[in-house]
Amino acid sequence: MNKTLLAGGLALALALGVADLRDLAAYAAQAPAPAAAAGPTVKIDNFVFGPEALTVSVGTTVTWINQDDIPHTVVANDKSFKSKVLDSDERFSFTFTRPGEYGYFCSLHPHMTGKVIVKAG
Amino acid sequence: MHDDDHQSHPDPSRRGLLKCMGWAGTGALWTMSGGVGAAISLDQALAAPARAQSFSFLQLSDSHVGFNKPANPDAAATYREAVGKIAALPVKPDFIIHTGDITQLSKDQEFDDAEQIIKAAGLPVFHVPGEHDMLDEGQGKAYLARFGKGTKGAGWYSFDHKGVHFVALINVANLKPGGMGSLGGEQLEWLERDLKGRPSSQPIVVFAHMPLWTVYADWGWGTDDAPQAMAYLKRFGSVTVLNGHIHQITQKVEGNIAFHTARSTAFPQPVGGQGPSPGPLKVPAEQLHSMLGITTASITRGHGPIALTDRTLAT
Numbered sequence A: 001m002n003k004t005l006l007a008g009g010l011a012l013a014l015a016l017g018v019a020d021l022r023d024l025a026a027y028a029a030q031a032p033a034p035a036a037a038a039g040p041t042v043k044i045d046n047f048v049f050g051p052e053a054l055t056v057s058v059g060t061t062v063t064w065i066n067q068d069d070i071p072h073t074v075v076a077n078d079k080s081f082k083s084k085v086l087d088s089d090e091r092f093s094f095t096f097t098r099p100g101e102y103g104y105f106c107s108l109h110p111h112m113t114g115k116v117i118v119k120a121g
Numbered sequence B: 001m002h003d004d005d006h007q008s009h010p011d012p013s014r015r016g017l018l019k020c021m022g023w024a025g026t027g028a029l030w031t032m033s034g035g036v037g038a039a040i041s042l043d044q045a046l047a048a049p050a051r052a053q054s055f056s057f058l059q060l061s062d063s064h065v066g067f068n069k070p071a072n073p074d075a076a077a078t079y080r081e082a083v084g085k086i087a088a089l090p091v092k093p094d095f096i097i098h099t100g101d102i103t104q105l106s107k108d109q110e111f112d113d114a115e116q117i118i119k120a121a122g123l124p125v126f127h128v129p130g131e132h133d134m135l136d137e138g139q140g141k142a143y144l145a146r147f148g149k150g151t152k153g154a155g156w157y158s159f160d161h162k163g164v165h166f167v168a169l170i171n172v173a174n175l176k177p178g179g180m181g182s183l184g185g186e187q188l189e190w191l192e193r194d195l196k197g198r199p200s201s202q203p204i205v206v207f208a209h210m211p212l213w214t215v216y217a218d219w220g221w222g223t224d225d226a227p228q229a230m231a232y233l234k235r236f237g238s239v240t241v242l243n244g245h246i247h248q249i250t251q252k253v254e255g256n257i258a259f260h261t262a263r264s265t266a267f268p269q270p271v272g273g274q275g276p277s278p279g280p281l282k283v284p285a286e287q288l289h290s291m292l293g294i295t296t297a298s299i300t301r302g303h304g305p306i307a308l309t310d311r312t313l314a315t
Helices: A001-031 B014-022 B037-047 B074-087 B109-121 B141-147 B185-195 B225-233 B285-292
Strands: A041-045 A046-048 A052-058 A061-065 A089-096 A100-105 A113-117 B055-060 B096-098 B126-127 B157-161 B166-167 B204-207 B239-243 B250-254 B259-260 B293-299 B307-312
Touching: A089 B074, B055 B074, B074 B109, B074 B285, B074 B293, B126 B166, B141 B225, B166 B185, B204 B225, B239 B293, B285 B307
Parallel strands: A041 A061, A052 A113, B055 B096, B096 B126, B166 B204, B204 B239, B239 B259
Antiparallel strands: A041 A046, A061 A089, A100 A113, B055 B293, B157 B166, B250 B259, B293 B307
């Protein structure tokens, strides 16, 4: 009887353990960026750049933060900016000095794309 | 039959039958194989000396040495276990192919550790890089410095072994925004030349990191210009395409071309579209080993389909 109870308890603990892990991951994904960046941030989360499109004015510094367990990069389609590989929680910043629309992607996972629209003045 | 946990052919009963007959050396066997019998027989008659001999080789994939996050706190340890499994195989393979993502971040230490681990198998190893092996400043130069000797372009090459032609393709270099894997024009031209003049009875094995067919486009699980490569390959009677990248077994047969993706030795990934992203699938520690594995490819005498056997690290 005790054995059965113990086994049941163990199974419950295991099930809870799984749930906890998932909750933790979800919590981590929702947690705000730890340090305040000077300008707007783009979060890389679940293989998505968010926001996918960001509008800023000239002179703005944009910071990308990788919140995934997998490394990513931020590379402009026209190669005007390019991060080194960003492991989990690493950041990359770039200051946009000219107006225009800058498409970018992750060179490891090229289906991940985003853009920064830079408005004059 | 030494298949344990997985049959790699969509029709196990038929495959099993073919395989058993293959071992028995039944001459009539391959006239029944995949509806290509007549052409094969003709080719055999015309190019009899090129018959493949029986042998096996092993596929390892996605070892991600350096990965240490939830799902697997020590990817080097599970890679070591996978290499350890090779010694226990019923038939000693002639060599190993590794279908990429050797390392997590292309660091020298990770490459060093990976080389050290696989050395324990005591077998020749043929590599192709995954996108994780292209993360050095030189975007793949570190990989090429170690494994690129005698290769072309971003590291592609081919070789023959006991009558089978092996082609190693690179589809993780110069990727385009919004795209999937890419072979590129230069490599495709090389492939066309490489295959030209070979008898269509010669078995072909193609290996590359990312799937050479579209498994799930939304997650980039495919290769944009793979159809061009398949156009060069489709005249061959037996083509086996071995890939990694998606850390799970998937398979497809198209004409005489059999596609197969292998398990990772590091961590599982979700089925395409099931879950928020293709990131690591976080499973309880006691489940991990049943979702990691190695693949054995057995070539039987003749020209039939190559038999693939997937084993998990839990067995």
